[in-house]
Amino acid sequence: MATNVYFNNYEYFNEQQLIDDLVIESIQIYGMDVIYIGRSIQQRDDILNEDDLSIFNRAYELDMYVKSVDGFEGEGDFLSRFGLQIRDQVTFSVANRTFEKYVTRHDTTRERPFEGDLIYFPLNDKFFKIMHVEHESVFYQSGALQVFDLRCELFEYSNERFDTKVDIIDEYWDDYKTTNVTSLTTLKTRDPIANNIDFETAGNDIIDFTEIDPFSETITNPTD
Secondary structure, eight states: OOOOOTTTSSOHHHHHHHHHHHHHHHHHHHOOOEEEEEEOOOSSSSTBBOOOTTTTEEEEEEEEEEOOOSOOOEEEEEEEEEEEEEEEEEEEEEEHHHHHHIITOTTTTTSSSOOEEEEEETTTTTTEEEEEESSOOOOBBBBBEEEEEEEEEEESSSSOOOSOOOOHHHTTTTGGGGOOOHHHHHHHHHOTOOOOOHHHHHTTTTTTTSSSTOSOOOOOTTTT
């Protein structure tokens, strides 16, 4: 063995536990309480690698450190051809033992945070979607890993279903749901920027679906 046998820098359990305790205490001092929302996949599309039927049905409150201390990252707020878009991003750090204590003990399938899960950030009353989980942000202090870094971006709601039994989570999107909308007028009331009625009105002057052939004004019967 080439290393000095009198020094053990990477396998000393007590030292690793001490660093874990210091990290957890630091996050409890400088961090914030957030709500981690777990996603339950119902029907995975193996071709597109997505699930349109996902249900967010688990919520856990725990403490995380906001690593983006200088403000939100990403492209920020900007005007595009689709209107105003907000592309805020943020990085959260959560201690491994904290995640295990509040999440893994209740759901053994979640040994770490998963991409696609959500974080409710009470400071600005927004939801952030986990895009990437970095488990080696702090590189093996004393031979162990202490934190997960969660790189997140602002969540864009698209009629996802929430059933976490936490009212502030489950009722947050009630004013934006369109799953029970049965008319374009109701949709415009629910979504002020929806232009479906305008498109329908303009389309009626171009295409007449009452004719046999909606793409032409002259119809020729081949039997004539």
